[in-house]
Amino acid sequence: MGAEELDALVRRVQGGDKAGFADLFAATRKDVRIFLSAHASSADMVDEVLQAVFVACYEKLHTYELRGTFVPWLKGIAKNLLLKELHQRSRYVVAENDALESLILDDAMASLREDQQARREDSIQRLADCLSKLTPRSRELIEEKYTRRAPIVKMAQSFQKSESWIAVTLFRIREALRTCMTKAELTT
Amino acid sequence: MNDQTFALLVQRYAEGGLSAAERRALTQEVLGDPGRRQQFGRQVRLNLELGALLQPEDPEDAHLRASLIVAEDDDARDRRVMDGLERRLRIGAFKAEADRASRRSSRSIPIVRERPSRRIGVIAAGAIAAVVALAFFLLSGGDEPKATARRDRPVAEPVVPAPAPKPAVPDLDREREAADRKQRDRARRLAEDREAMERTAREAPAPAEAEAAKPAPPRKPTTVTAMARLMATTGTVHILAYGRKIPAQAGQDLLSGQGIETVGPLSWAALRYADGTRLELWADTRVARLSEPADASYGKQAIVTEGTLLGAVVKQPAGRPLVVTTPHGEARVLGTVLSVTVEPDGVGATRLEVGHGKVQFTESVKGKSVDVTSGLYTVASAGNDMNLKGIPPLVNARKRPAPSGSPNASRIEDAVRRAVEYLRTADSPGMNGSPDSDELILWAFIHAGVDPYDPKYQQLLMKILDDLRENSTYSVAIRAMILEELNRIAYQGQLLRCAQVLVDNQCRNGQWDYRVVTPIPDEPIELMPVEPGKGATGRENRRYAVRKRREGPPVGDNSNASYAALGLRACHDAGIVIPEEVVSRAAGWWVQSQFPEEQKDVRGWGYSAARPGNPRGVYGSMTASGVGSLAIYDSMRGADWKKDAAVKAGMNWLALRFSPSENPGTDAESARMHLHYLNAVERAGLMCGVETFGRRAWYADAARLLLESQKADGSWDAGWNGTWDTCFAILFLRRAGHPLGER
Secondary structure, three states, X not given: OOHHHHHHHHHHHHOOOOHHHHHHHHXXXXXXXXXXXXXXXXHHHHHHHHHHHHHHHHHHHXXXXXXXXXXXXXXXXXXXXXXXXXXXXXXXXHHHOOHHHHHHHHHHHHHHHOOOHHHHHHHHHHHHHXXXXXXXXXXXXXXXXXXXXXXXXXXXXXXXXXXXXXXXHXXXXXXXHHHHHHHHHHHO | OOHHHHHHHHHHHHHOOOOHHHHHHHHHHHHHOHHHHHHHHHHHHHHHHHHHHHOOOOHHHHHHHHHHHHHHHXXXXXXXXXXXXXXXXXXXXXXXXXXXXXXXXXXXXXXXXXXXXXXXXXXXXXXOOOEEEEEEEEEOOOHHHXXXXXXXXXXXXXXXXXXXXXXXXXXXXXXXXXXHHHHHHHHHHHHHHHHHHHHHHHHOOOHHHHHHHOOOOOOOOOEEOEEEEEEEEEEXXXXXXXXXXXXXXXXXXXXXXXXXXXEEXXXXXXXXXXXXXXXXXXXOOXXXXXXXXXXOOOOOEEEXXXXXXXXXXXXXXXXXXXXXXXXXXXXXXOOOOOOOOOOOEOEOEEEEEEOOOEEEEEEOOOOOEEEEEOOEEEEEEOOOOOOOEEOOOOOOOOOOOOOOOOOOHHHHHHHHHHHHHHHHHOOOOOEOOEOOOHHHHHHHHHHHOOOOOXXXXXXXXXXXXXXXXXXXXXXXXXXXXXXXXXXXXXXXXXXXXXXXXXXXXXXXXOOEOOEOOOOOOOOOOOOEEEOOOOOOOOOOOXXXXXXXXXXXXXXXXXXXXXXXXXXXXXXXXXOEEOOHHHHHHHHHHHHHOOOOOOEOOXXXXXXXXXXXXXXXXXXXXXXXXXXXXHHHHHHHOOOOHHHOHHHHHHHHHHHHHOOOOOOOEOOHHHHHHHHHHHHHHHHHHHHHOOOEEOOEEHHHHHHHHHHHHOOOOOOOOOOOOHHHHHHHXXXXXXXXXXXXXXX
């Protein structure tokens, strides 16, 4: 949905059409989720903040000016909320002495503080492009894992492979995707 | 670490399935090698991004979530009237047509803002084709389960600094003060909410008026599924919805996708699905999510991240098993009748106990599966090979050995079995203020050794647990005995409530009356932590005191007073500290109400105290009850009942007058109470550890008579009614009492 169409939807909601908010939500949720996934430390955090973003969006929608910038406006809300969550989580993680999540959080906060939104959007586009270059078998594995959200235990059963095989193959596919994205970045 | 292992551990990290040992290994690898560190960060990030990019958009889900946000905002507006925003997402506000559930397996419910429905869905027990009982214990002993549990907590929770070392001696004053404050705040909030809801209801225009006043834009019909209903709670219980915690109330509906948690040692909750499946959360349990996706390879799902979940699950549709997922494994209910337990053992672990039927349990690290069948348990944790082991019976129906000279044990077993069969279809007549005798029947079932997964047993238990049945002194007292017998730890919150009801309804003269005044719904019971380690019982329980908050009627009767003593004893055994004033007043009444001496040191009790014009005299059932009650209070006060002159005089009366064939005494009413009398004799005898009264072996003589007098249909009827008399006979034959100080 284009920026103008989104603004038209926003106008409807601002005018009192509550049902329109569901359409707005459906139209923009994926963008916000992708944005959050680039900086959050876990899928749980993505889901939590995502919902909070739309709560804040609904509460503040009357302040949005119709300038065709609804998605960036939403991402601004998302960034602020995510930063807050990352800070809170990082203190938690210190208390838990969870070194692994601590690493992820450090990277996440660093990337979020840098204003690299345009670069991130390019990166997601590159990821989508690189996905289309995967072999059918790799694509099948990736879709099973991320579209159908199958845990590797299940995947091992359905593909009749060991868990290790599934894990290593997914690992390699992701590495290949990253390499593909880096190459694409260098060539643009 | 080789690449293969590293890849596997990274994947498990991403899926939240690392064991403690694996986490340590991965941490060491990542921290020790900058290359691995980069790889790890890259992989985790890409994993998240792929998840976001490839996750299909679900328009219905979007619609539901958006509707919830809009609904929340409506609620917020209401709250300007109602004060405070905290509880804006009230699950019960969505009209759940759960009462129609018996006609429909899945319900689509339009989101219509209404006042919370507090109807309690009654699900006919007969509809329960088979009962499946599951118990999951998720224990947190090591690093891993704690980390897992915290990871799963909503990120918006207040950040808690690293806990300071606990003082060796608990600061009870501070703890009590904090508990008091918390309870007062909660009471105030609840009162405000109640008042506001009532005000809103009064002020809200009728739907037609509202429609006329404000032509709202056409509203897209949105549906959500009310999945289960919260039947009963004790302590602090929250509904988890989109990262928020909403105080839960009995009668609320849970939507698919929501979770529920119990917080604190007295917390407990029971919820029921439309098909009759029932889940029970014990203290400090967190079910992060309950769902019932239509398109999954399973039916109902519960994700348990900590604590204990017990379930009674009716037979699920083919191919749609109920799935319980924990950090350490996944249990699929395959069979018909079963039970499960999950617990940690030093490190994070899930223990699955199956009482009945069969559960397929798959451990999450290695993916190993085992079928756990009736009477077995297994533990899933890092390094555990998931061996199957036998579990002790969930309910320990005590079988006290009968003294020599008693009838053959197999004859008694047979008589009890026939009596149970009779009770399965017998009436449940109103009982002294209660609408039925369900508590007494269940109490008899427990002592008869009826299988805890027997449908009738489950029906009675669910009814008693899920409804706050505080109709009479008898029912509250028997309820307390049942809860203490079944699980004094899990049901301590309910036992605290029983104790509060009994304490608050004590008559001014120390007796109890039939009817009881119950705490208003949600009226908080003060939590007064008591220094642990004292008292003969409740060693493993935390101890809490109750305070007497109101006076009962001026006078009651000794029959009710004797049941109150039994109930208070059960609460005391569960770690509830009964106020000294209540115990003293009750004991004082029994001492002063004893009838005048018949012979030297021989005194009995009647229905009330001896006084001029009282037509009722001394009789056996009341004397046995008096002996038992006074011995209970002596024991609760740490006194030696053997040195209590009133108890000794009562025992002497029984020694002189005991008869196995009649309720001895001078009271005209006593004749029809023969089996009630035998039950009281059995309690007094076992409590005080005596097998004879005078020269009569009370058990052997009376048991023989009972076996002879059992009717062809398995019942006894000594003049009251078949149900009560049969229950009393079972309790006698099974020697249901237990010695003072035993627990």
